[in-house]
Amino acid sequence: MENRKDEEQWEEESPEPEPGEGGPEDAETPQSTPVAGSVNAREEAVSGAADGSDGAGFNEGPEPSPAEQFADSARTQAGAAADALRRGEFMHNAAVDINADGDDRLIALLCYVTQMLIPLVMPILVLLSASSKKRPFQRFHAIQSLALMTTFIVFGLLLAVSLTIVTFVPVLGWLVTVLTVSCLIPLLALMGYLALAYYGYQAYQGKRFAIPGLTSFLQDQGWI
Numbered sequence: 368m369e370n371r372k373d374e375e376q377w378e379e380e381s382p383e384p385e386p387g388e389g390g391p392e393d394a395e396t397p398q399s400t401p402v403a404g405s406v407n408a409r410e411e412a413v414s415g416a417a418d419g420s421d422g423a424g425f426n427e428g429p430e431p432s433p434a435e436q437f438a439d440s441a442r443t444q445a446g447a448a449a450d451a452l453r454r455g456e457f458m459h460n461a462a463v464d465i466n467a468d469g470d471d472r473l474i475a476l477l478c479y480v481t482q483m484l485i486p487l488v489m490p491i492l493v494l495l496s497a498s499s500k501k502r503p504f505q506r507f508h509a510i511q512s513l514a515l516m517t518t519f520i521v522f523g524l525l526l527a528v529s530l531t532i533v534t535f536v537p538v539l540g541w542l543v544t545v546l547t548v549s550c551l552i553p554l555l556a557l558m559g560y561l562a563l564a565y566y567g568y569q570a571y572q573g574k575r576f577a578i579p580g581l582t583s584f585l586q587d588q589g590w591i
Contacts, residue, residue, distance in 0.1 A: 440587045448580025457562070461569065461576040467504040472571045475508035479567030482516045483560055490516075508570045510591050514581055515566070519559050526552075 431439070451459070467475075474493060481489040490513035493499060499506050530547055533540045569576055577583065585591045 437588070440584055444580040444584040444587070446580075447583065448578075451579030456579055457565065458569065458576040458578060459582075461574045463573045464504050464575050465573075467573045471502055471504040472573050474502075474505045475570035476567045478505075478509050478512040479515075479563045479570060482512065483563055486516050486520065487513060504573075504575070507575060507591055510585060511578060511582060512563075512566070514585055514590075515562070515578060518581065526555075 451457075464471075478490045478493060490509040493505055493509040494513070499509070526547075530544050534544050536543075566576075566578070582591070
């Protein structure tokens with residue numbers, strides 16, 4: 368009996384915990400904290416990346432290299448030359464240079480016609496001569512004729528490589544090679560000779576003219 372009375376008295380005297388005073392249930396209840404990767408934060412990050420407003424500015428990509436610019440200009444002018452040839456236009460903007468004397472006209476003629484026998488030599492000699500800078504008419508035609516013959520040579524090398532590859536095809540490859548060597552190559556060579564003779568004659572008349580595609584390409588590179 369005395370023990371029971373003591374227990375009842377202890378229960379009456381012991382204070383009950385008030386709500387929010389750190390009882391066991393309150394200690395185990397986690398506090399709600401804001402999540403760093405919330406939906407709004409993710410949406411802002413995505414929209415900022417899409418708009419390029421990340422503080423570093425929008426990256427437009429690297430500029431084309433000189434080799435890429437050279438190739439792009441070559442492709443563009445090759446297309447322009449092909450269009451002009453289909454229309455039957457072999458030169459543009461022909462005009463007589465009143466400052467070109469007899470020697471200038473003769474040298475300009477030789478820059479073209481001598482390449483029928485000895486390619487590249489005459490224009491190079493003209494460009495290496497001491498009087499080249501003082502003779503702009505000679506220099507213009509030397510550069511233009513040199514570029515024209517270089518184009519013929521590059522085209523011939525590409526054709527030779529293509530024929531070499533085609534020869535590995537049985538029967539059909541040999542047939543294509545024979546027809547190309549016997550018909551197409553002589554025709555192309557004749558057209559090249561006629562072009563050199565035609566441009567040489569125009570140069571001997573004291574004319575400055577633009578070869579479709581080629582002269583524009585040389586001007587884009589700053590060579591003439």
